Amino acid sequence: MRIGEGGRLEVTDQTETCGCCNQVRVIVETRGRLMLCDACFLGMNRPLVYECEGCGRYQRIPHPMYRYQPTPGEFGNTSWACQVRCGAQTHWRLKPSELDRVPAEDCPDSWGVRDEWLASIRAQRLAERQAGAERHRQPVIDADGYWQETLVFVALLGMLASLALPEKVRSYVVLGCLLLWLARSHLQVAAGRLLLQWARPMHG
Ligand SMILES: [Zn+2]
Ligand SMILES: [Zn+2]
Known part of the structure; x- marks a missing residue:
């Protein structure tokens, strides 16, 4: 505030669009053509x-x-x-x-309290990092699901194909498919390992 002409009180604080945050604020600093509000003045420093x-x-x-x-x-x-x-x-x-x-x-x-939030933010970060690591493991589970579906598909295909075969051969094919189905979790693990070994160099 200052006393202007005729003794009127005038607001001298200039409100303009801050050149940094684009908000209409009281300008505290002018750098060339750049006008800064108090927040941006602090932020720039x-x-x-x-x-x-x-x-x-x-x-x-x-x-x-x-x-x-x-x-x-x-x-x-x-x-x-x-x-x-x-x-x-x-x-x-x-x-x-x-x-x-x-x-x-x-x-x-x-x-x-500053010391308390400093401690809690570190704990939160740790939890987020662990959650992030959990998410990265997700694709492996998806790969397992993929292998399981593939095996089911192959087994069904085998059974369908066996209908066209002579009776003697058909029973062996059906038995083979049944064994494949029973051993699916073991096959899945083995396939998953192979897939991982094959994929690792690509991830660097
Ligand atoms: Zn600003
Ligand atoms: Zn962004």
């Missing part, structure tokens, strides 16, 4: 690395996005453009290793 909710990749953002996170581990409720992969407005959360860099006086109140 201390850009932190955030994880995108859309693609899970990391991006350095010159805006204190952590202010919009209900807790240190949750994604914020305000969007920022993901330039890593999504090419869209997405939600963000701080990379855990960056949590230490949040100014203590700027931590959202909802986060609670």
